Amino acid sequence: MGVLWVAEKPSIAESLAKAFAPGGNVKKGGGKIPVWEFEGTFRKRKQLIRVTSVLGHVFSIDFTGEYNNRSIDPITLFDAPTRRSEASKGGVVHHLQHSIKGCDQLCLWLDCDREGENICFEVMDCVSKFIKLDKQHVFRARFSSITKEDLQKAAAPDKLVYPNENESRSVDARQEIDLKVGVAMTRFQTRFFHERFANLNSRLISFGPCQAPCLGFVVKRYDEIQQFVPEKYHVMHAMIGRTGLSGGSCMFESDKGRMFVESKAKHALKQLQGVQKGRVIKVERKRDRKQRPPGLNTVEMLKVVRMIGR
Numbered sequence: 001m002g003v004l005w006v007a008e009k010p011s012i013a014e015s016l017a018k019a020f021a022p023g024g025n026v027k028k029g030g031g032k033i034p035v036w037e038f039e040g041t042f043r044k045r046k047q048l049i050r051v052t053s054v055l056g057h058v059f060s061i062d063f064t065g066e067y068n069n070r071s072i073d074p075i076t077l078f079d080a081p082t083r084r085s086e087a088s089k090g091g092v093v094h095h096l097q098h099s100i101k102g103c104d105q106l107c108l109w110l111d112c113d114r115e116g117e118n119i120c121f122e123v124m125d126c127v128s129k130f131i132k133l134d135k136q137h138v139f140r141a142r143f144s145s146i147t148k149e150d151l152q153k154a155a156a157p158d159k160l161v162y163p164n165e166n167e168s169r170s171v172d173a174r175q176e177i178d179l180k181v182g183v184a185m186t187r188f189q190t191r192f193f194h195e196r197f198a199n200l201n202s203r204l205i206s207f208g209p210c211q212a213p214c215l216g217f218v219v220k221r222y223d224e225i226q227q228f229v230p231e232k233y234h235v236m237h238a239m240i241g242r243t244g245l246s247g248g249s250c251m252f253e254s255d256k257g258r259m260f261v262e263s264k265a266k267h268a269l270k271q272l273q274g275v276q277k278g279r280v281i282k283v284e285r286k287r288d289r290k291q292r293p294p295g296l297n298t299v300e301m302l303k304v305v306r307m308i309g310r
Contacts, residue, residue, distance in 0.1 A: 002048030003105035006096070006123050008116060010034050012146060013053040016109060019148040020049065020155070033095050042107070043139075043157050052099050057115075058122040060087040061175055063183070074184040074191075082176060096126040104131055107139045107155075108163060118171035120163040135162045181209050233258040234265035240278060 007013040010033060017026045017036035026038040036051040062068075067080045086093055100106070108123060110116035120140060124133050131137055140163045143154035153159065185207035193205055236254035259265040296304065 001104040002050055002102060003042050003107055004100050004103040004127075005049060005051040005107045005109055007051070007053040007109040008111050008119065009055065010053045012109065013051050015146040016151060017051045019146075019151045030095075030099075032090055033092070035099055042105075042155065043160070048102070050099060050103060052095070054092050054096070054110075054119060054123060055088055055090055057087045057119055058092050058096075058126060059084045061085075061179055063179070070187055074187040077184040077187075078180050080180070082179065093126050096123060097130065100127040100130045105137050105139070106131055106133075107141060107160070109141050109143070109154075112142050112144065114167045114171050117164050117167040121165065121168045124163070138162060140164075178209050182207055231260055232262075233260045234262060235259070236265070236268060236272070238272065 005013070005016055007016060013034065013036065017028075017038065018024065020040050021036070021038040022040060026036050029035050029037070030052065033052060033055065038049055039046065040049040041047075042049055061082045061084050063077065064081050064083050066072075067077060106124070106127060108120045110119045110123075124138060139160040141154040141160060143150050186204065189207055190203075190205045193200055235258055236256065238252045238254070239249050240252060241249045254268070256268060259268070
């Protein structure tokens with residue numbers, strides 16, 4: 001028998017196969033979702049390791065058929081029943097059920113967040129008819145990067161855990177809330193605005209529990225930009241020459257920082273004008289080391305792309 005490893009997407013599954021296959025000796029198969037196979041060691045036992053992935057969430061939720069009628073009062077949607085169905089048409093459920101055959105263990109390499117924990121249980125639901133879902137047969141690997149060293153540490157027997165069902169259920173609750181609030185508010189405000197604005201050029205005015213707060217942040221920042229009034233300010237810099245040495249000078253900044261009152265800035269300047277000598281009252285030394293550039297995260301990558309486009 002063997003163990004099936006499931007990642008969140010094919011690229012991570014490929015990284016797993018390359019990190020654990022002895023000498024890179026791995027067999028690749030599968031269709032739309034690749035499968036890698038090799039003889040390796042898992043939980044201190046040599047066995048067949050089969051590596052594949054899902055494509056994000058396996059399932060999605062929606063209302064049952066009778067509640068998909070837009071004429072229904074939106075308030076009734078909050079108590080309406082929901083149903084779960086396969087999220088994509090890629091045949092992920094069938095793929096997992098086919099891939100688990102010949103394996104008696106399951107190791108889940110999903111992203112280490114609540115969404116990943118929820119997908120763990122979605123995968124477990126798909127293969128529940130083929131293996132036992134207890135702590136002796138299902139394992140959860142937690143990792144923060146896909147380097148070979150981090151992946152191998154995550155697969156150590158003392159690091160493997162059982163998936164957290166409470167975290168998974170919190171995602172189930174969030175998905176149901178998002179669905180009910182989003183659909184109910186969308187139908188309500190679509191009906192509300194259409195009744196008041198006959199020439200409204202939109203069949204649907206959507207509402208998203210996540211998008212609405214984000215839009216609020218964007219509007220708030222736009223208002224701040226439009227209402228911004230520039231203010232003049234003054235800063236002081238002193239160019240001080242060094243005596244007893246072969247020339248050279250240093251630029252110093254005032255500890256007063258920005259001064260928005262012109263009279264105070266002029267007074268400070270007048271106090272310094274004509275001063276010929278100064279005294280160093282404190283010297284601080286520190287050693288700094290230039291670090292290697294870190295890898296780009298999503299935000300930093302977008303900043304770089306934006307600069308290239310200019």
